[in-house]
Amino acid sequence: MAEFTRKFLMDHGVPEDQVDAIMAARNQTMNDTLSGYVPKADVQKQIDAAIAAVPKPEPIDPKTTDEYMALQRERDMLRAIGGEDFASVKPKFREQVFGMLDRGEKAKPINEQLTGIQEKYEEFFTVKQELTPKPTFGAPTQGSMPKGDEGAEAQFLKAWGLSPKK
Numbered sequence: 001m002a003e004f005t006r007k008f009l010m011d012h013g014v015p016e017d018q019v020d021a022i023m024a025a026r027n028q029t030m031n032d033t034l035s036g037y038v039p040k041a042d043v044q045k046q047i048d049a050a051i052a053a054v055p056k057p058e059p060i061d062p063k064t065t066d067e068y069m070a071l072q073r074e075r076d077m078l079r080a081i082g083g084e085d086f087a088s089v090k091p092k093f094r095e096q097v098f099g100m101l102d103r104g105e106k107a108k109p110i111n112e113q114l115t116g117i118q119e120k121y122e123e124f125f126t127v128k129q130e131l132t133p134k135p136t137f138g139a140p141t142q143g144s145m146p147k148g149d150e151g152a153e154a155q156f157l158k159a160w161g162l163s164p165k166k
Helices: 006-011 016-033 040-053 066-081 091-100 110-120 151-159
Strands: none
Touching (some): 006 016, 066 091
C-alpha cells in the first residue's frame, strides 16, 4: 500500500484544497477498514491530555529517605567503632556497644557513656593491666659476667641454706 502523505500529493501537483479532501477520505477509509486505527495527531493529543492529567510528584530530597539515613547511621557507626574511644571494647562487641550509646543532640560524650556501659558489661571490654616489671632469669643484661655472691645465684643458694663458694 502506497503512502499518500500531504507532501507526496503536493509534489505531484494536487491542489491544496483537494489534498485536504483526499486526506480526509484516506482517514475515513483507514477507520472503516482497520479497527482501532487512530490518526497520529489524535494520538498525540491523547498523550498530551494523559500527561497533563497526572499530578507531578513533589521533588524528593535524597537526604531524607530511609535508605540514606540507614547508610548515614552505618557510616557513623563504622567511624566511631574504628576510633580511639572504642579501643578498650573487644572487637566482637563493638557494634553492640555502639547500639547502646545515646546519639541524641543532648547526649553525653562517648567516653562518659562508655564508662557507664563498662560498669554494667565488664565482659565487653578489655582489662587494662598495670605495667609491672617482668621477671628476668639468668644474668643481667648489663654485659658483665655473673658473680657468685651477687645476683640470682647468690639468692638461690641463700634460700636453700647454702653458702656461696669463696
